[in-house]
Amino acid sequence: MMETNQFVAIGLVVAILIGVTAVFFAAGDPDGLESTAIVILGEKDLFGPTPEDADPEAVGHEGSFEYEAPMPDYSMGEEGGKMGEVIAVVVGIILALLIVFGVGKAVAASKH
Template sequence: MSGNQNMKFLYAGIAIALLISVLAPFLASSDPDGLESAAMDIVDEAKLTAMEEVAPAVESPMPDYAIEGMGKTGEVAAIVAGTLIVLVIGFAFGKLTKK
C-alpha cells in the first residue's frame, strides 16, 4: 500500500470507530452483560449486593460509560471521548515504538 492509501485506510478506521461510538448507546442492550448474569447465577444475591456497595479503589471519571445528568448525550460524549483517548494512546505508542 502506498502512503496515500494507508492514510485513507486510517481515516476510514477512525470514522468507523467514531460511528460505532455514537451509535452504541442506542443499540446496546439494557440487560446485564454476560459477566454480571454469570455472577448472579453463581454468587448469592446478598453477597453480590454487598460487593457492589464496596467503594472502588479509584473513582471512574465517567462511571457506566456516561456523563451524569446528560442522558443519552452524556453516554455518547463519554464513549466518543474514550474512543478518542484510546486512539491517541495507540497513535502515541506507535510513534514511540516505530523504528
C-alpha cells in the same frame, strides 16, 4: 491509491459511527468489567447473584453495593441521558487512536 491520512480519517469516522450506534443497543445490565470489580471486592461470588439480587439475610449484608466511579454508568448528571455514553465512546476511540500512534512512533524511533 488511498493516502494513509485518508485511510486513518475514514477508519476513525467508521469507528465513531459504530461506537455511537452501539450506545443505543447496549444492555443496561452490569458489563463484564463492572461484574469483575464486584467479584474482586468480595461483594459477589463468581457465579452467584449480584449484591442487589442477593437475599440480605442469607449473605449477611444489606444487598447493595456502591463504589465511586469517575463517570458512573457513563452519565453526565441526572439529565445527561445517552449523551454521556456517546461522549465516553468518542473520547475512548480518540484516546485509543492516540495511544496506538504514540506507541507506533516510539517503536519506529527505537529502530533508527
